[in-house]
Amino acid sequence: MDFLTLLQILDSTVRLATPLLLACLAGLFSERAGIFDIGLEGKMLAAAFLSGAVAYTSGSVWLGLLAGIAASLALSAVHGLASITFRGNQLISGVAINFLAAGLTVVVAQSWFAQGGRTPQLTGGARFNPIELPFAEALRDVPVFGPIYAELISGHTFIVYLAALTVPLTWWILYRTRFGLRMRAVGENPAAVDTAGVSVVGLRYAAVGICGILCGIAGAYLATALQAGFVKDMSAGRGYIALAALIFAKWRPWYALYACLLFGFLQALALRPDLIERVLTFKVNGQLLDVLPYILTVIILAGFVGKAIPPRAGGEPYVKER
Amino acid sequence: MDVMPKWAEVILVPLISLILAAILSAIVILAIGESPWDALKLMIEGALGSTYGWGYTLYYATNFIFTGLAVAIAFHARMFNIGGEGQAVLGGLGVALVCMYIPWPHWSLALVGASLGAALFGAAWAAVPAYLQAKRGSHIVITTIMFNFIAAALLNYLLIGALKMPGSMEPATGKFPEPTHLPSFQDMFSFGETALFRGAPANVSFFVAVAACIAVWALIWRTRLGYEIRAYGHSESAAKYAGISPTKIIMIAMMISGALAGMMAINNVMGEAERLVLNAVEGAGFIGIAVALMGRSHPFGVFLAAILFGFLYQGGAELALWTSIPRELIIVIQALVILFTGALDQMVRGPLEKMFLAARQRKQATGKLEAAE
Numbered sequence: 085m086d087f088l089t090l091l092q093i094l095d096s097t098v099r100l101a102t103p104l105l106l107a108c109l110a111g112l113f114s115e116r117a118g119i120f121d122i123g124l125e126g127k128m129l130a131a132a133f134l135s136g137a138v139a140y141t142s143g144s145v146w147l148g149l150l151a152g153i154a155a156s157l158a159l160s161a162v163h164g165l166a167s168i169t170f171r172g173n174q175l176i177s178g179v180a181i182n183f184l185a186a187g188l189t190v191v192v193a194q195s196w197f198a199q200g201g202r203t204p205q206l207t208g209g210a211r212f213n214p215i216e217l218p219f220a221e222a223l224r225d226v227p228v229f230g231p232i233y234a235e236l237i238s239g240h241t242f243i244v245y246l247a248a249l250t251v252p253l254t255w256w257i258l259y260r261t262r263f264g265l266r267m268r269a270v271g272e273n274p275a276a277v278d279t280a281g282v283s284v285v286g287l288r289y290a291a292v293g294i295c296g297i298l299c300g301i302a303g304a305y306l307a308t309a310l311q312a313g314f315v316k317d318m319s320a321g322r323g324y325i326a327l328a329a330l331i332f333a334k335w336r337p338w339y340a341l342y343a344c345l346l347f348g349f350l351q352a353l354a355l356r357p358d359l360i361e362r363v364l365t366f367k368v369n370g371q372l373l374d375v376l377p378y379i380l381t382v383i384i385l386a387g388f389v390g391k392a393i394p395p396r397a398g399g400e401p402y403v404k405e406r
Numbered sequence: 407m408d409v410m411p412k413w414a415e416v417i418l419v420p421l422i423s424l425i426l427a428a429i430l431s432a433i434v435i436l437a438i439g440e441s442p443w444d445a446l447k448l449m450i451e452g453a454l455g456s457t458y459g460w461g462y463t464l465y466y467a468t469n470f471i472f473t474g475l476a477v478a479i480a481f482h483a484r485m486f487n488i489g490g491e492g493q494a495v496l497g498g499l500g501v502a503l504v505c506m507y508i509p510w511p512h513w514s515l516a517l518v519g520a521s522l523g524a525a526l527f528g529a530a531w532a533a534v535p536a537y538l539q540a541k542r543g544s545h546i547v548i549t550t551i552m553f554n555f556i557a558a559a560l561l562n563y564l565l566i567g568a569l570k571m572p573g574s575m576e577p578a579t580g581k582f583p584e585p586t587h588l589p590s591f592q593d594m595f596s597f598g599e600t601a602l603f604r605g606a607p608a609n610v611s612f613f614v615a616v617a618a619c620i621a622v623w624a625l626i627w628r629t630r631l632g633y634e635i636r637a638y639g640h641s642e643s644a645a646k647y648a649g650i651s652p653t654k655i656i657m658i659a660m661m662i663s664g665a666l667a668g669m670m671a672i673n674n675v676m677g678e679a680e681r682l683v684l685n686a687v688e689g690a691g692f693i694g695i696a697v698a699l700m701g702r703s704h705p706f707g708v709f710l711a712a713i714l715f716g717f718l719y720q721g722g723a724e725l726a727l728w729t730s731i732p733r734e735l736i737i738v739i740q741a742l743v744i745l746f747t748g749a750l751d752q753m754v755r756g757p758l759e760k761m762f763l764a765a766r767q768r769k770q771a772t773g774k775l776e777a778a779e
Contacts, residue, residue: 170753176695
């Protein structure tokens with residue numbers, strides 16, 4: 085395999101890892117605050133649809149992005165209401181949200197656009213277009229560094245760079261701010277946070293809200309950057325892979341980046357079966373590459389390669405003592 | 407003392423949740439420019455207005471009884487088996503292997519064999535997450551989700567490889583041999599000239615599903631094992647103190663759950679398709695969650711809820727056929743049922759409990775007054 089092909093694979097790795105990363109960090113905020121969220125998939129899907137629909141009708145991708153975030157936040161509000169205010173089962177709420185999104189997006193898309201549950205193709209300003217970083221063309225001829233800069237680092241859409249920035253930002257919020265400290269505490273021992281006079285409910289709603297915003301961006305990326313428009317079930321299990329990446333990363337932001345890049349790399353490889361065969365000289369089953377993230381997660385969960393311990397108060401509704 | 411009388415707990419709470427889900431669904435139908443009333447009439451007409459409609463309704467209901475019981479029995483041990491989908495996929499594989507490679511003399515023997523095959527494969531697929539939960543503490547919800555994806559990929563791999571019918575392009579097995587074909591309701595209930603259930607897929611496995619309801623009821627409330635499962639579900643520490651092994655209960659409850667989910671395959675794979683195709687389960691494993699929540703994890707409740715969802719599925723297909731409302735509306739209704747009966751239970755229950763409490767206090771107060779006079 086030559087250098088340029090490798091760069092191409094890594095380039096599509098970055099593009100495919102972006103939605104995983106955003107959804108994974110979304111889950112990280114929610115779960116670190118003690119709210120399990122298996123509804124990442126549904127929130128992404130709803131955001132993908134509404135961002136695609138609004139971007140198409142308004143012609144502006146930015147309005148689309150905002151609409152996507154709004155759709156995702158609305159579902160987050162349902163999740164918050166069910167799991168924080170009414171102390172319901174967070175897992176069941178997540179399942180309900182996934183189905184709600186899977187059904188509503190198609191029903192509404194059919195009613196608005198009558199194209200079999202999809203939005204029309206997005207073109208021009210209704211999509212996020214690649215951003216050429218400065219000097220990309222000028223530096224292309226510099227050996228090794230030039231192609232890496234021009235092919236791999238430059239030429240992605242706005243959201244890819246945003247996602248990359250979200251990682252250090254998440255780390256900073258989580259470990260260097262008062263809010264982050266309290267948020268982590270509320271996921272481990274909400275009673276202690278309550279005793280200190282900080283609102284458990286408020287913190288958890290804030291975390292669920294951040295989760296909604298990030299899932300919204302991830303969904304908008306699917307419909308307006310990765311592809312040109314919404315199609316039925318376009319999230320295609322990415323929410324669950326993000327969940328797997330979150331466990332793989334043991335709920336830590338930098339490791340979430342590595343896990344998502346790994347899973348993105350597997351997805352990129354699955355798209356190029358010809359290449360794998362050429363390099364390895366034997367055929368690797370495509371299905372195997374597709375399920376590898378899930379198998380790896382089960383192995384990690386089983387604790388055979390370092391144990392993944394979730395936040396201690398995760399999944400437990402907080403009942404204030406009376 | 408319970409705040410609410412039992413009838414309110416069993417009937418009123420699910421009913422109110424259902425009404426809330428129905429109101430929101432009606433709003434969705436209104437919003438896309440159709441009439442909810444006409445839609446309801448069309449659904450009732452299409453699903454319950456003929457023996458043909460009933461044949462489809464009961465066919466879907468059979469699937470949902472199995473998956474609903476599967477989720478319900480796990481709920482009794484306070485576990486959330488979200489992997490019914492994958493277990494049903496593996497059950498289909500078990501049925502296909504039994505039907506294709508064993509020469510059966512008669513369908514009744516084949517049904518017994520296929521049920522065992524389906525249950526065994528489903529139970530085995532549930533056993534791995536159960537073991538990881540019991541021994542390594544891996545969260546059962548996450549592992550069963552992962553196993554759903556792995557099951558789908560495994561089936562895909564087998565159906566384009568080892569199990570594919572030679573010479574065919576379609577990822578499916580060949581037709582099962584004649585002696586394994588189950589009698590459909592049309593074969594069973596048509597006399598002379600009058601053909602009932604014509605062309606509908608409901609078949610003898612509906613009665614197996616009913617028998618499974620009774621068996622699960624007997625297991626949960628009439629045996630020592632069922633008592634242990636319920637005890638573990640109510641309090642793990644109390645169960646441990648009483649000498650009940652958590653590992654044993656997790657393993658057994660999950661394997662029964664997986665076996666029931668797998669047995670769904672005798673209906674859809676053996677009874678209807680008579681061959682194994684990709685995506686034969688069609689989400690029935692997930693509908694089991696809604697059915698179990700709606701039926702309050704009681705086999706009779708599961709039976710009623712399964713019929714309701716069978717009606718919704720057949721009615722939804724009719725809607726998609728005659729109106730511009732797509733089939734996915736049923737997924738929305740299903741989501742709303744899960745939301746209201748499962749996650750927002752407290753929202754429905756809270757005001758009701760307050761009402762009953764207030765009524766009781768009023769009664770006590772007037773009783774005291776009368777006594778004083």
